[in-house]
Amino acid sequence: MKENLEGRVALITGASRGIGRHIALRLASCGATVVLAARNEASLNATAEQITAQNGAAIVATVELTDEVSIKNLVKTVGNKTGRLDILVNNAGITHSALLDETASADWDRVMQINARAPFILCREALPLLRQSPRACIINISSVVGVKGYAKQSAYTASKHALRGMSIALAEELRDTNIRVHVLCPGAVDTDMAGGVRPDIKKEDLIDPEEIAELVEYLVTHKGNAVMDELRIRRAASGPWF
Template sequence: MNNRLEGKTVIVTGAAGGIGEVLCVKLAERGMNVVLTGRRKEALEAVAAKVEQVGGKACVCAGDLADIGFLDELLARSESVFGGVDVLINNAGLSHRCSVEEMMPELFESIMRVNVQAPYFLCQKAVPYLRTSDFATIINIGSVVSHKGYPLQSVYAASKHALLGFSKSLANEVFQENIRVHVISPGSVFTDMIASVRPDLSPEGMILPEDMAEIVLFYLDHRHTNAVIDEIEVHRVTKEPFA
């Protein structure tokens, strides 16, 4: 296969573990330069070492995505180290399991900042860089709760609905400039997050982070086709289909 990903630069948020970690390694295996971000510098450096082990180039830029000033720093690092950005994957996310009555305003705000404000302004700030790329792609990681409202996940659901709405609007603002905006909306993925949000679920049959990486690669491998898939909804094998 002609590997069009070779030498392209991807920013992955939430790169220190879970889905983000696997994304970084799989994209590096395909020759992409990877900018890794998250708050935990040491954990990011451990993932960067894995990226380098598979022959990729890595740049760690640790910081808090809730801080809008940090988003400028992140893009500036990507430009100074790799000359720009071709693909932005908004993967970082926060969730919390509690009832509407228990939710505290501070927690509400921190979830909204990471799940909505950060991708919104990172996309805003990335668009000028993406305009100069022949591979310009944004992939926002939504959730099955982008479409549904499960109990005890109200702020998480509100944030992922917002991310989907934002993605639809942005996609329509930029598609004529050849910038693609996609969403992946998964059900339960086997990471630390699901253990805290759905302790009732058995890990058996959950989507794996590697499956998520395959879907991201599907989008990127089809970057130059005329057939565009805006959103991919994906559920665990143990969940009833079309539910």
């Protein structure tokens, strides 16, 4: 019960590195045309070159996710270049590590802008294209801290709760449509971000970003009546049931 993504278009934010890059490579390998979005054009081009070298199709589209106009232009670019959108992966995100009473309002705002406001704007702007797809998916990458809270991560935790909450409401709004909304809540994944926030965790105990890409592939290709709205993905070395 697996669908080939041939002819489908997927937009992935944060595709210049880390989890987003792995998701882009994986969806391209399943046949989707992937639109790679982030700020660093050179890194996006490197990902695109890797995809085309493997006979995949990729389009590079730079975006600044703190800027609403830039986000709207990204969706316009997708429409103009491909005429469709089937999969939206809101993956880009940033952290801010500080005690709440040492968190500047500007840092709070930036985390909320990139992690919660940008996915909201992207969902809203992409809906007209997604509604035209025979089977569309929105995948929002929250976090373990979208479910629980960690010290020194109040802004990040709030932003991931916000993204998860928005996703649940949107899924209700779209329940009788062709569009499904999924949330992924991973624990620490082996990327630049985890290296900065959780240097205490040994590299071999981190989740491989390829494992996250594999789960995204499952969600977007699985056909049938079984639906997983949310996946909570913990490190094997951490305690069960967060």
